[in-house]
Amino acid sequence: MTIDTKKRELLVKGAAVASMTIASGVMLIAPAIARKAGEAASDKVRWGLLIDSNKCDAGCDECVVACKTENGWKSHDRPSTDPQWIRKVNLRDKKTGATHSLPVMCQHCENPPCVDVCPTGASMQRADGVVLVNRHTCIGCRYCMLACPYKARSFVHEDVTGQKPHMPRGKGTVESCTLCVHRIDIGRTPACVEACSSKAGRSAITFGDLNNPSSNIAKELSRYVTTRLRSDLGLEPGVHYRGV
Amino acid sequence: MRQQKYTLGVLLLAVVGFAISSVQAKHETVPLPHLSKAIKGEECVEPNDTMRRNHMTYLMHQRDETVIEGIRGKKYSLQACIDCHATADPKIENGKMRTVKPFCAECHSYAAVKIDCFDCHNPSVPLEKTTNTFHEIITAHIRESGASK
Numbered sequence: 199m200t201i202d203t204k205k206r207e208l209l210v211k212g213a214a215v216a217s218m219t220i221a222s223g224v225m226l227i228a229p230a231i232a233r234k235a236g237e238a239a240s241d242k243v244r245w246g247l248l249i250d251s252n253k254c255d256a257g258c259d260e261c262v263v264a265c266k267t268e269n270g271w272k273s274h275d276r277p278s279t280d281p282q283w284i285r286k287v288n289l290r291d292k293k294t295g296a297t298h299s300l301p302v303m304c305q306h307c308e309n310p311p312c313v314d315v316c317p318t319g320a321s322m323q324r325a326d327g328v329v330l331v332n333r334h335t336c337i338g339c340r341y342c343m344l345a346c347p348y349k350a351r352s353f354v355h356e357d358v359t360g361q362k363p364h365m366p367r368g369k370g371t372v373e374s375c376t377l378c379v380h381r382i383d384i385g386r387t388p389a390c391v392e393a394c395s396s397k398a399g400r401s402a403i404t405f406g407d408l409n410n411p412s413s414n415i416a417k418e419l420s421r422y423v424t425t426r427l428r429s430d431l432g433l434e435p436g437v438h439y440r441g442v
Numbered sequence: 443m444r445q446q447k448y449t450l451g452v453l454l455l456a457v458v459g460f461a462i463s464s465v466q467a468k469h470e471t472v473p474l475p476h477l478s479k480a481i482k483g484e485e486c487v488e489p490n491d492t493m494r495r496n497h498m499t500y501l502m503h504q505r506d507e508t509v510i511e512g513i514r515g516k517k518y519s520l521q522a523c524i525d526c527h528a529t530a531d532p533k534i535e536n537g538k539m540r541t542v543k544p545f546c547a548e549c550h551s552y553a554a555v556k557i558d559c560f561d562c563h564n565p566s567v568p569l570e571k572t573t574n575t576f577h578e579i580i581t582a583h584i585r586e587s588g589a590s591k
Binding site for chain 1: 566
């Protein structure tokens with residue numbers, strides 16, 4: 199455990215140096231920097247989300263709508279088998295009656311159980327912390343769906359046509375939130391984050407590099423107490439919540 | 443005399459047999475694949491002969507690099523295949539979309555190779571989409587590799 203912490207400190211320091219050298223030349227406002235063609239995702243970066251449930255509203259599902267539109271998944275009115283990359287969860291305190299709402303998606307764990315159990319290596323973690331399903335090698339056994347404590351993954355039960363060019367999907371494979379890798383790789387933010395600020399006007403979701411102390415998300419995390427869902431499991435999710 | 447008759451009979455049989463088989467062969471030859479031209483450009487990302495022999499290796503290699511390592515913008519992109527080689531056909535989607543399936547099927551049915559790329563990847567692009575709408579990093583990459591030749 200101590201070794202892990204040290205490693206993490208080192209990573210954070212490394213990222214700080216890197217961001218300072220960048221900052222001396224130009225001021226970067228964009229939360230993500232597009233990688234050059236041919237450049238692999240780096241472990242210097244750890245992508246994460248911060249969701250402020252105080253700003254989130256039970257009546258709003260713009261993030262879910264945006265995810266559906268962006269990635270081309272839809273419901274077939276069969277709730278038990280429908281794909282669900284992101285969903286709204288409404289919580290109510292039984293004693294006080296206070297309610298609040300929050301979106302739940304793949305938590306992009308640092309120690310992902312879905313990756314541990316996958317028999318083919320299709321369930322994988324990219325160097326920058328994004329947890330993905332490599333559909334080329336997924337055999338559809340759904341073991342990862344059982345292993346995930348967040349119920350983040352779903353199985354494609356139906357034939358799929360008209361997929362988005364950037365998000366191939368097909369029957370017989372497991373899928374989940376990709377943190378919009380196709381967008382973050384070219385320097386954009388995930389679709390849910392964009393929709394929450396532009397369409398819903400709430401800005402309840404912050405996206406950024408957890409390893410970079412000068413990023414918005416890292417600043418917010420150092421300023422306020424946040425929680426991670428089921429932190430007792432030691433999975434170290436990349437998604438943080440405020441007000442939960 | 444008897445020997446001669448026998449030999450003649452065998453020869454005659456052989457000739458007739460050969461004639462029949464050659465006629466049959468002419469009728470049963472599977473037509474060679476005839477590939478339609480790409481909608482834009484004269485040359486693929488590699489010379490045509492290389493592409494015909496090795497495209498599957500290029501695609502297989504790059505898909506792993508892209509999904510696992512997150513490397514983007516390299517030149518062997520399935521999306522780039524679709525963008526250039528998809529053709530419009532009134533029989534497919536009422537001719538409203540260009541689709542790459544007939545182009546791939548031309549050789550793949552000849553060679554009896556079944557591919558499952560399009561179980562997940564969308565084989566179609568809108569008619570109006572041209573290769574100009576490539577992702578900018580791919581366009582830049584093709585331009586660079588073309589300039590270095």
